[in-house]
Amino acid sequence: MTRDDPTPLGRRDRKKRQTRAALATAALRLVAERGLDQVTVEEISEAADVSARTFFNYFPTKDDALVGDPEADRDRALRALAAVPPEQPALEALRRAFTEVVDEVQGDAELWLLRMRVVVQHPVLLARLVSGNAVTEQALVSAVAARTGLPPDDAYPALVVAVAGAALRTSMIRWATCDGAGSLAALLDEAFAAVAAGLPDPRTS
The missing domain is CATH 1.10.357.10 (Tetracycline Repressor, domain 2)
Structure with missing residues (x-):
């Protein structure tokens, strides 16, 4: 369920939302610690416990995960x-x-x-x-x-x-x-x- 849509989210949609949030959080934490140029998509994916291929299913670039x-x-x-x-x-x-x-x-x-x-x-x-x-x-x-x-x-x-x-x-x-x-x-x-x-x-x- 979202604020804009009262229909409860299905299990698949909830999982996708959780994965997206996990990737964004991992990207932000790593960049906050190391700096923008010292963090790779592979490191972000590993921190979120998904593959780099999965990362690109959610974000076109590293910067998109950050903003x-x-x-x-x-x-x-x-x-x-x-x-x-x-x-x-x-x-x-x-x-x-x-x-x-x-x-x-x-x-x-x-x-x-x-x-x-x-x-x-x-x-x-x-x-x-x-x-x-x-x-x-x-x-x-x-x-x-x-x-x-x-x-x-x-x-x-x-x-x-x-x-x-x-x-x-x-x-x-x-x-x-x-x-x-x-x-x-x-x-x-x-x-x-x-x-x-x-x-x-x-x-x-």
């Missing part, structure tokens, strides 16, 4: 946004959609914290992540434009998605800086509340 699955994350965010009632303001709709995303992250906190540390340490991985996020942002802009009845090139959809994305990134960074202590969802709500209030200057609030 996660931006396409799946994008689809999850878009489905969550589509599920928010259309009468909700765009910023609130994005907050609700991102809350589902951060619930997934919080549920696998150890893996995500390790991924964030590894990505920050290796600029080539950070560049891939930024590229994937740019595609996601554009997809969200199109979705917000559709919700609001505005053309995709109108400033509002792009602006509200950029602001919401900044709130999400700020929350993730704060959460990672505290090594995952506390609630990521609460940090996200705090960030969105500050944005919704117009980011008042704390010296004059």
